[in-house]
Amino acid sequence: MSQPANQFGDVPGTSPNSVALSIDGSEVTVPDGTTILEACGGKGCDIPTLCYGDTITPKNACRVCMVEVEGSRVLVPSCSRQVEADMVVHTRSERVDHARKMVLELLGSSVDLSLTEHVDDWYAEYGADPSRYGPDAATVAQPVKVDNDLYIRDYAKCILCYQCVDACGEQWQHSFVIDIAGRGFDARVSTENDVSLPDSACVYCGNCIQVCPTGALMFKSEYDMRQTGTWEPERQTTTDTICAFCGVGCNLTLHVQDNTIIKVSSPSDSPITHGNLCIKGRFGFQHAQNRPDSAG
Amino acid sequence: MDLKTRGVPPTDHERAAIDAVLGPQPERNLHDVSGGHQLRDRRHLLLPALHAVNDRVGWISQAAIDYIAERLDASPAEIYGVASFYALFSLTERPTHQIHVCIDLACRSNGGLVEADLPNGAHPSPCLGLCERAPAAYVTTAGETTLQVVAGHVTPVDIARWAGGDTPDPEPEPAAAVRQAGDESLVLLRRAGRIDPLDLDAYLADRGFAALERARQLGPQATIAAISGSGLTGRGGAGFPTGRKWDAVRTQPATPHYLVANADESEPGTFKDRVLIETDPFGLIESMCIAGHATGCEIGYVYLRGEYPRPLATLQQALDTCRRRGLLGGDTGFEITIVKGAGAYICGEETAIFNSIEGYRGEPRNKPPFPFQVGLFGQPTVVNNVETLMNVPSIILDGVQANRRLFCLSGAVVKPGIYEAQLGLTLGELIELAGGLRAGSVLQAVLLGGAAGGFAGPGDLDLVLDLESTRAAGLALGSGVVMVHDQHVDLVDQLKRIAAFFRDESCGQCVPCRVGTVRQEEAIDRLASSSDRSVDLALLSDIGQAMKDASICGLGQTAHSAIETAIVRLGVFS
Known part of the structure; x- marks a missing residue:
């Protein structure tokens, strides 16, 4: 018996542009061009992701989302690999779990993941123990770069997901202020010759902060509050609004603590911004909170 | 922007x-x-x-x-x-005169210097592809006329002298690396030492460009059928059937198609492509013309490693001669460009090579899409190793089976060099071909396939050297490296160097390789100095499995293989 058409008039599983595959023993039919991760439910499903963001084509550099595809010699990155007809995918197996555990350990033992979401849950899920590489294990620890009033760069927290580079470069802003420099364990996100941001071509759109998954890039306001111990997420609220500066009408999310705007983001699903803003929307919020009692 | x-x-x-x-x-x-x-x-x-x-x-x-x-x-x-991706470039001011001293596997086991011994003004270099003349160095002087020269059999005295500003003496003749030179049975190396490598008339008299003529008569499909029929597989290490690769590119509708000859020979212990280019540059050019004809390419690139000054000069001169004589460029419909690497092993990976040629960081690309679909400049591209290409003319002309391979013999053999042999001989026979072990040497281990390969032991002399037998033994022919270690070689030191090599050469793109190669090196260092080894051996095995399963490219996937074979097959650290 044929399946009923959906609301768009398509009959699931029969479109020439759909692909049928097996995921963990279940038959799944998805549109051609879908990635394995999307076929599994996308971000937030049971497959862990780190370098996969909402608005950037993933570089599949972190390798934490690996799955096993029958017939493939090596594991494949679910965030980037597109489904193929009759593919047989296992999202959990001994090899998969081992690879995820090791990626988490390798990152956890070399990078400060204290502000990265879900990591502790994944450590528990996969039995990862970053401490087993010993106290002398090499890390990317380094001083925080504070060279302007708007945002800081704490590369001790950088997992090299490439998202800031792509947001600054060809995927969004086309400023190309930063790129990966060096090679191997010495690879790092850098301006030319590591010049400060004020000496670079940075336009302070802050779109790199928006996509950073580990807190390596952070509003200076948030950084200062964390330094003084006054950053209290449980006392923070968000307010969605529209930027008042120009006629584009970018969606803003104002993050507020103690009736003071402490940072600004934009919803990544906003059809206007896709999470991107300009310097005015991102950092030009002071005028909204000039109050009689505020100094200056 | x-x-x-x-x-x-x-x-x-x-x-x-x-x-x-x-x-x-x-x-x-x-x-x-x-x-x-x-x-x-x-x-x-x-x-x-x-x-x-x-x-x-x-x-x-x-x-x-x-x-x-x-x-x-x-x-x-x-x-x-x-x-900043490339080791040969400096982004800080330095003296114009630079001494790069090979501290890699063949050199350090043949009396070469190690990192700690280098005098001021000299710095360590990965394998320079001069292993038959180990230990080796590469000296560069920047200036209006750049001087770049390599030297073999170097001593600490030589290095100190060069660090003081002197330059090495000229190299020996290219064919000196071919101990079988003149042997009538040779196919791939048959011109070595027999004809002047840069004499086009001598090349033409030796049936030069006859295979291209024949391929043009046959047409692309029949040419590819001949290649497939010969059983030719890639000689760079992966062993993919060449005919299938060519046909996949030929049938791609998108145009233009590109050809890349991979001469970024950087696998420690490998020097065959250097010798092929130095002794028979016209052979490579003709082979590329045939490949271009068969796969529908109008432009071919030779990606030549940066530390190969003489192959560069030889190939440039040969290309100029061909252009002048109407065999290349112009209305021949095919042109060849040399792109010089700049010190990055990873650029020999078949997709990193595209990024490097295009002017981007030499990071490997994700596959799929495969090079035959989306390769250089986003176009269908065939990438072949130099040795693979050099098999082509004799297949086209004589219909021979592609059953001959080059082996790079180095280490404790009497006559190190490049050897051509029929697939199917044993490891012991190959070592005998190179004159056997040096007097007083006792075989300890043989590194097959380079740092990305594996160690055979003294009990493996009967190992048949072909793809299937080596694979069945858990080893690989790889790029044809046969590095023979006698009892004087410190295998732990070799493993430390292999670990350091991969840590240095990882591009840094993916976590398993970027951090895994560092953790592997740390574990090896601990193993070398500790007696309580079980924890680190387990750690190494965990790291190796993750690099093999989850790295983006072959570098990370093989970064543990030699170390694994040394532990499992030879019992190092047990």
Whole structure:
């Protein structure tokens, strides 16, 4: 018996542009061009992701989302690999779990993941123990770069997901202020010759902060509050609004603590911004909170 | 993009070097005329431009980066990112005279210096591909006329002398690396030492370009059928059937198609492509012409490793001769360009090589899509190792089976060098071909396939050297490395160096390789100095499995294989 058409008039599983595959023993039919991760439910499903963001084509550099595809010699990155007809995918197996555990350990033992979401849950899920590489294990620890009033760069927290580079470069802003420099364990996100941001071509759109998954890039306001111990997420609220500066009408999310705007983001699903803003929307919020009692 | 530079002009030397590659700076700013597209279309000239400055001045200054940025409409950060990827480029000022001393596997086990012994002014280099003359060095002097020369059998006294400003003596004849030179049965090496490598008339008299003529008569499909029928497989290490690769590119509807000859020979212990190019450059050119004809390519690239000055000069001269004689370029419909690498093992990976040629960081790409679909400049591309290509003419002309391979013999054998042998001989027979072990030497281990390969033991002399038998034994022929270690070689030191090699050469893109190679090296160092080994052995095995399963490319996937074989097969650390 044929399946009923959906609301768009398509009959699931029969479109020439759909692909049928097996995921963990279940038959799944998805549109051609879908990635394995999307076929599994996308971000937030049971497959862990780190370098996969909402608005950037993933570089599949972190390798934490690996799955096993029958017939493939090596594991494949679910965030980037597109489904193929009759593919047989296992999202959990001994090899998969081992690879995820090791990626988490390798990152956890070399990078400060204290502000990265879900990591502790994944450590528990996969039995990862970053401490087993010993106290002398090499890390990317380094001083925080504070060279302007708007945002800081704490590369001790950088997992090299490439998202800031792509947001600054060809995927969004086309400023190309930063790129990966060096090679191997010495690879790092850098301006030319590591010049400060004020000496670079940075336009302070802050779109790199928006996509950073580990807190390596952070509003200076948030950084200062964390330094003084006054950053209290449980006392923070968000307010969605529209930027008042120009006629584009970018969606803003104002993050507020103690009736003071402490940072600004934009919803990544906003059809206007896709999470991107300009310097005015991102950092030009002071005028909204000039109050009689505020100094200056 | 709004280009932001510092407004500091390059020095006259820097400008002259860059303009020699990019042409003089146009009077009208092209960016204003065309919006930068014309400038950005020349991004593939970035690597040659960086070489030009580095060769002329000895290092690449911020002003030089800014000037290149303006000329190519690329951001200074991107150019810095590319320049800092390559070991041969310096981004800080340094003396024009540089001594690169090989501290890699063959050299350090043949009386070469190790990192700690290097005098001031000399710095360590990965394998220089001169293993038959180990220990080796590469000396460069930047200037208006750049001097780049390699030397073998170097002593600490030589290195100290060169560090003081002297330069090495000229190299021996190229065919000196071919101990079988003149042997009638040779196919791949048959011209070595028999004809002057740069005498085109001698080449033509030796049936040169007859195979291309024949391939043109046959047409692409029949040519590819002949290649497939010969059983030819890739000689770079992966062993993929060449005919299938060619046919996949030939049948792609997108045009143009590109051909890349992979001569980025950097696998420690490998020097066959160097010898092939030095002894038979016209053979490579003809082979590429045939491959281009069969796969529908009008442009072929030779990606030659940066530390190969004589192969570069030889091939350049041979290409010029062919162009002058109407065999290449012009209305022949095929042209060959040499792209010089700049010190990065990873650029020999079949997709990293595209990024490097295109002027980007030499990071491997994700597959799929495969090179035959989306390769160089996003077009269908065939990538072949030099040795693979050199098999082509005799297959086309004589219908021979592609059952001969080159082996790079180094270490404790009487006559180290390149040997051509029929697949199917044993490891012991191959070592005998190289004169056997040196007097007083007792076999301890043989590294097969290089740092990405594996160790055989003294009990493996009957191992049959072909793809299937080595695979069944958990080993690999790889790039044909056969590095023979006698009882004097410190195998733990070799493993430490292998670990350091992969840590140095990882591109840094994916976590399993970027961090895994570091953790592997740390574990090996602990194993070398501790007696309680079970924890670190388990750790190593865990790291190795993750690198093999989850790395993006073959570098990470094989970064543990030699170490694993040493532990499992030879019992090192037990």
